[in-house]
Amino acid sequence: NAGVMQNPRHLVRRRGQEARLRCSPMKGHSHVYWYRQLPEEGLKFMVYLQKENIIDESGMPKERFSAEFPKEGPSILRIQQVVRGDSAAYFCASSPPGPRTGNTIYFGEGSWLTVV
């Protein structure tokens, strides 16, 4: 039973390039979350998606960042025209469907973006 799979694990981009981070949720999970951890900081919520639907993107920067979770395939977090301040660890998490209080979210290993 594979866990949450993220790739790439490490990504280096030059300023101005695009970064694409992919996330495949755990089997049976239909909710995907993206979190960002900047150096020396905690986990910050970015966006919450279900298949073909953005539920909450209140944590996403207003420009250059977008996320999708298509009907088929992984969820993708896309950062256009990257800047040095985008360098961070990006964690994807998934949870089962439904509003039950017992639903725990499980994290992937993370994607480390370095902008040079």
Add this chain to the structure above:
Amino acid sequence: DQQVKQNSPSLSVQEGRISILNCDYTNSMFDYFLWYKKYPAEGPTFLISISSIKDKNEDGRFTVFLNKSAKHLSLHIVPSQPGDSAVYFCAASDLRGSARQLTFGSGTQLTVLP
């Protein structure tokens, strides 16, 4: 506006002793609480959780206590082991619309000294 706070950025404990990590929250709509452990260069790993209808949940060396009136929870690890050295994140869950979301604290770095 930090709704989940971990006021101690770091904690050092001797091996074999008890580690107590604390977490405070402000949102009374939170009804489910979780602790995650994170090693460097890895994703957070779920550790233990507690529903707001309980005040204690135990799993092996890990016990989480919830004081709803004080909006405070704590994680006890006993006995502490060097392998427990990691960053511990407290998280709180609430229902927004039709789905749940987690709000994380800023983490506490636990160091267990041999």
